[in-house]
Amino acid sequence: KAGVTQTPRYLxxxxxxxxxxxxxxxSGHRSVSWYQQTPGQxxxxxxxxxxxxxxxxxxxxxxxxxxxxxxxxxxxxxxTLELGDSALYLCASSLRSQGITEAFFxxxxxxxxx
Amino acid sequence: xxxVKQNSPSLSVQEGxxxxxxxxxxxxxxxxxxxxxxxxAEGPTFLISISSIKDKNEDGRFTVFLNKSAKHLSLxxxxxxxxxxxxxxxxxxxxxxNKLVFGAGTILRVKS
Numbered sequence: 001k002a003g004v005t006q007t008p009r010y011l012x013x014x015x016x017x018x019x020x021x022x023x024x025x026x027s028g029h030r031s032v033s034w035y036q037q038t039p040g041q042x043x044x045x046x047x048x049x050x051x052x053x054x055x056x057x058x059x060x061x062x063x064x065x066x067x068x069x070x071x072x073x074x075x076x077x078x079x080t081l082e083l084g085d086s087a088l089y090l091c092a093s094s095l096r097s098q099g100i101t102e103a104f105f106x107x108x109x110x111x112x113x114x
Numbered sequence: 115x116x117x118v119k120q121n122s123p124s125l126s127v128q129e130g131x132x133x134x135x136x137x138x139x140x141x142x143x144x145x146x147x148x149x150x151x152x153x154x155a156e157g158p159t160f161l162i163s164i165s166s167i168k169d170k171n172e173d174g175r176f177t178v179f180l181n182k183s184a185k186h187l188s189l190x191x192x193x194x195x196x197x198x199x200x201x202x203x204x205x206x207x208x209x210x211x212n213k214l215v216f217g218a219g220t221i222l223r224v225k226s
Contacts, residue, residue, distance in 0.1 A: 004157070033213070042120075042203060042218040043158070056213040090157055092214075102148065103214060105157030 002027065004093050004106035012112045018079040021109045025072050025093030031055075032074040033103060034066060037088040046089075049074055081113045117141045118206050120217035129226045133191040137204030137217055140185065144206040148214065149178060149189045152201045161202075162189070194224045 005024040013019050025032050033056075034046040045058040049068035066076045072093075078085055088110050092103035119138045127133045135149075145166040150158035164171040164178045164187070171178050177190045191198055204217040 006157075035214075035216075040218060043205075043214075043216040045213050045215065048213055058213070092157075102160040102163060104160065105150075107155070107157045 004091055004104055006089075006091050006106035006109050008109060009107065010110045010112075012114060013081050014114055015081055015083060017081050018077065019081060019111060021076045021078075021089055021091075021111075023074045023076070023091030023093075023106060025074070025091075026104055029093035029095055029104075030072050031094045031103075032068055032072060033092045033094075034074070034076050035090045035092065036060075037090060037108070038086075043090065046076065078111075083113050086111060086113045116218075117144075118204055118215050118217040120202075120204055120220050122220050123218070124221040124223065126223045126225060127194045129196055129224055130193045133189075133194045133198065133222055133224065135189040135191075135202050135204075135220050135222065137187050137189075138185060139187075139206050141206070141208075141215075142185070143208050144215075146207045147178070147180060147187050148205045148207075149176075150203045150205060150216075151198075152203060152219070158203055191222075194222075196224050196226045198222060199224045 007022045031050045033048040035043040037043045048056040052068045063079045068074045088108045090108045092105045094103045148163040149161040152158040162173050162176045164180050180187045201219045203219045205214040207214050
């Protein structure tokens with residue numbers, strides 16, 4: 001079956017702009033989580049959506065937002081981009097939200113802010 | 115406050131020998147632990163997990179050990195192969211929700 005698909009793979013934006021990243025989870029998976037990876041920081045949890053509802057949120061400013069659609073696809077938006085937002089943004093999907101199952105990651109979107 | 119720590123940024127091992135990657139955590143509420151492997155330009159790939167009710171889980175060449183009293187887990191790879199060279203992330207979670215807390219990662223280099 002198809003894996004987690006993230007688009008676009010690479011993106012270059014200017015400071016102050018906004019960006020929208022997309023994630024299509026594995027078919028049947030209803031939970032989608034977003035992570036930011038920067039050098040030396042590992043993966044930092046942004047938020048998790050399940051059945052179109054945000055269930056968990058990490059410690060990121062309000063400029064970072066997301067949503068999930070009825071088909072479980074998710075988008076993440078970052079407004080008023082800053083240089084420090086340059087990172088690899090990873091989306092993960094899993095089968096269920098209550099109780100842990102393995103999360104499957106997409107290849108990520110590499111965002112560069114100049 | 116880093117709740118999951120991987121104190122070794124890198125590890126170099128000879129092919130065929132054992133690789134031991136370590137991870138410490140501070141949050142006693144964590145009850146599920148996972149290891150992920152990541153190659154450059156790819157997303158992390160799930161390797162192996164362990165529930166807090168166990169102290170060991172094996173899957174082929176990979177074994178994860180959990181010491182709850184020490185809040186420590188380790189990943190053993192035996193025998194190590196050059197293809198194992200990657201960044202290894204330890205992650206932890208509580209039962210509710212899918213918020214994974216990751217360590218900073220350890221770069222493993224397996225020399226042939």
